[in-house]
Amino acid sequence: MENKRWVCFLMCAILSWNSLAPQAEGRAFFVFGDSLVDNGNNNYLATTARADSYPYGIDSPSHRASGRFSNGLNIPDIISEKIGSEPTLPYLSPELNGEKLLVGANFASAGIGILNDTGVQFINIIRIGRQLQLFEQYQQRVSALIGEEQTGRLVNEALVLITLGGNDFVNNYYLVPFSARSRQFALPDYVVYLISEYRKILVRLYELGARRVLVTGTGPIGCVPAELALHSRNGECYAELQRAADMFNPQLVQLLSQLNSQIASPVFISANAFAMHLDFITDPQAYGFVTSKVACCGQGPYNGIGLCTPASNLCPNRDIFAFWDPFHPSERANRLIVDKIMTGSTQYMNPMNLSTILALDSRT
Numbered sequence: 001m002e003n004k005r006w007v008c009f010l011m012c013a014i015l016s017w018n019s020l021a022p023q024a025e026g027r028a029f030f031v032f033g034d035s036l037v038d039n040g041n042n043n044y045l046a047t048t049a050r051a052d053s054y055p056y057g058i059d060s061p062s063h064r065a066s067g068r069f070s071n072g073l074n075i076p077d078i079i080s081e082k083i084g085s086e087p088t089l090p091y092l093s094p095e096l097n098g099e100k101l102l103v104g105a106n107f108a109s110a111g112i113g114i115l116n117d118t119g120v121q122f123i124n125i126i127r128i129g130r131q132l133q134l135f136e137q138y139q140q141r142v143s144a145l146i147g148e149e150q151t152g153r154l155v156n157e158a159l160v161l162i163t164l165g166g167n168d169f170v171n172n173y174y175l176v177p178f179s180a181r182s183r184q185f186a187l188p189d190y191v192v193y194l195i196s197e198y199r200k201i202l203v204r205l206y207e208l209g210a211r212r213v214l215v216t217g218t219g220p221i222g223c224v225p226a227e228l229a230l231h232s233r234n235g236e237c238y239a240e241l242q243r244a245a246d247m248f249n250p251q252l253v254q255l256l257s258q259l260n261s262q263i264a265s266p267v268f269i270s271a272n273a274f275a276m277h278l279d280f281i282t283d284p285q286a287y288g289f290v291t292s293k294v295a296c297c298g299q300g301p302y303n304g305i306g307l308c309t310p311a312s313n314l315c316p317n318r319d320i321f322a323f324w325d326p327f328h329p330s331e332r333a334n335r336l337i338v339d340k341i342m343t344g345s346t347q348y349m350n351p352m353n354l355s356t357i358l359a360l361d362s363r364t
């Protein structure tokens, strides 16, 4: 009798441990940032920045719009695939409960930037400070489930992705001529200010327990169909936005390497989104795209005007377009980007690529 109870105690302990298996197997993944990485948080908000209707998601398994700014998967989804995890649920999703919390969470919100005044026109979005607060709240919820110590370990061992910056130019400094920020700052000073604010965000993320953080710079924001539609006669990229990205990205790389030397550990990994995009923007045919200038879904020149809606032009084959809508890459372009994140040389991933990180962390 006593024996049986003892066996049950062991077995039951093992069974309940197994029921928390997502934590033991896959690595948790946390995502912060803007529309490039939002998995659907904005569906739950009163905002105009949303991707919850047709034809968004047309190539996803359900063929339904989920709030991702893609025809199918986005960058975090494909990273989840690579680390052998389920896609992260949006933090605001009512489905994110119980064991599902152990997979991680996506806190990103389309329209946000480094600065609080970025994306104000979208009204109700989750600014980065709030995303970090929600990450704290998440940790309290997980602590109630598996205890504080285990939660700390889950967060320390997790992979983190943060994508910010593009909107601070497109949806702030350059949103309208003579914007408040452009009257306040010359471009080089604005970039220095952005980097100083980004520093605080990354330090906070570290304080909250993040120990492997992929940080993407901005892509070639002057080359997206939306900017070509406004500024380009012959398909050339908008020089002013390219100049902004050219200033911002190297200073971000420098910031990350400063933080890493202060911490004395390669916590922050820089992902050169500019170079990753530029490859297929410069030579789309080499990557199997018919064009990198015209969006699949949109209207007007380059299909770059306004939003992608049920009334827009829609290309029949999304795999041969680098851009899905006027601002966001197609799933196939996202796959090319994640390939570079996984196995790119130090020109793309600094100080190391994700495959190296995964190999390194599985040993410790």
Ligand SMILES: *[C@@H]1O[C@H](CO)[C@@H](O)[C@H](O)[C@H]1NC(C)=O
Binding pocket: 116, 129, 197
């Ligand atoms: C942004 O807003 C948050 C919350 O209101 C505040 O704590 C933070 O200091 C603000 N950041 C800046 C740079 O003003």
Ligand SMILES: *[C@@H]1O[C@H](CO)[C@@H](O)[C@H](O)[C@H]1NC(C)=O
Binding pocket: 342, 343, 344, 345, 346, 351, 352, 353, 355, 356
């Ligand atoms: C990943 O990065 C490492 C270190 O920089 C490099 O040696 C390796 O070649 C990269 N992987 C691939 C497939 O290029």
